[in-house]
Amino acid sequence: MSRFVQQERFGGPEQLEVVERDEPHPGPGQVRVRVAAAGLNPVDWKVGQHEQVAQAFGVTLPAGFGHDLAGTIDELGEGVLDWSVGDRVFGGRRGAAVADHVVVEASALTRTPDGLDDEVAAALPIAARTADAAVGAVAPRPGETVLIGGAAGGVGVLATQLAVASGARVVATASASNHEFLRELGAEPVAYGDGLVERLRAIAPEGVDAAIDLHGTSTIDAALELGVDPGRISAIAAGPDVPAGVISTGGGGASEGALGRIAAALADGSMVLPIERSFPIERVREAVELQRGGHVRGKLVISMR
Known part of the structure; x- marks a missing residue:
């Protein structure tokens, strides 16, 4: 038997149940x-809570x-030639x-490099691609000043380092x-919330060249x-409120x-x-409830060991 988190109704974390099922087996072109x-990721609980979001995904x-x-590949489906049982991999479904x-x-799937822990690898697929896309959309250049909003979350930590x-x-x-x-990552931190524009003018009197908003629209x-030119502002979670010209990005x-x-x-x-x-x-x-609170530094993971 194999443990599996299942959700039968839309709602909050209370709808998640740990159940046991028969072990699944891969079909052609698949691996287990x-x-x-x-x-x-935030999108996980949004999919589970909102039917419209679930339909979109x-x-x-x-x-x-x-x-x-x-984790580790333990079974190969027919026709799979690029992977072997025992390979360490990460990815998503x-x-x-x-x-x-x-x-x-x-x-x-992507091969997990030597030296990378499974828990960190498991935190990467959505966050890494999203961070790369958000930074790439504004194409920061040496000497420019880039503003990143929501920099301590999973996407933000990676985006900050890519921009630096x-x-x-x-x-x-x-x-x-x-x-x-954030200072340890090479960034100059500033508090979010009321008065942000005044604080930014004080810390960057020469102006801001580009911006990346990773949480809502305040940045x-x-x-x-x-x-800042809207064409040099990217956002990952602005929804329908994104202003004209701002670049909506995702993984x-x-x-x-x-x-x-x-x-x-x-x-x-590095x-x-x-x-x-x-x-x-x-x-x-409990993990999803903490994720929904929105104040996680880096990532949360579920260990299956």
């Missing part, structure tokens, strides 16, 4: 992954939960990741408890008030090979991605 860890209930996962065993299309690596000066919004951490609004806009490059950088220590907490599968509801 023995999951070591599953990473949580092709999920119908009853379904499993989560997308990102990492929408509405299925939080489980002992997940059947995945072989093409949806471009040679740009990075001004990053976060709560005060995350300011020292977009501040950037526009500071005179689908990542550059080729971005996931592998970021994984390699994490493996060699980038970091903190895992704030790891929960056993039996405490998945």
Whole structure:
């Protein structure tokens, strides 16, 4: 038997149930992954809570939960030639990741580099691609000043490091408890909330060249008030409220090979991605409740070990 987090009705974490099922087996072109860890993303609980969001991602209930996962291939489907049993991999499958065993299309996996822990690998698929797309959309250049809103979350931590690596000066919004951490990443932290524009004018009197909003629209609004060209503002969660000209991005806009490059950088220590907490599968509801609170530094994961 295999443990599996299932959701039969739309709603909050109280709808998540850990059940046991027969072990799944891969079909042609698929592999089975023995999951070591599953990473949580805000989109996971939004899919489980809102039917319209679920429909947009092709999920119908009853379904499993989560997308990102990492582990070891333990079974191959017919015709799979590029993978072997025992290979460490990470990737995703929408509405299925939080489980002992997940059947995945072989093409949806990336090899986990030596030196990269499974929990960090499990936190990568959505966050890494989204961060790469958000930064790439505004194309920061050396000497420019880039504003990143929501910089301490999973996407934000990676986006901040990618922007710093471009040679740009990075001004990053976060709560005060995350300011020292952002300084360690090479960014200049500033508090979000009321008075943001005035604080930005004080810290960057020469102006801001580009902006990346990773949470709502407050950073977009501040950037526009500071005179940033909308074509150099990207957003990942502005929804229908995104102003004209601002670039809406998501993981689908990542550059080729971005996931592998970021994984390699994490493996060699040139980038970091903190895992704030790891929960056993039996405490998945608690983990999702914490994720919904929106104040996680880095990522949350579910450990299947």
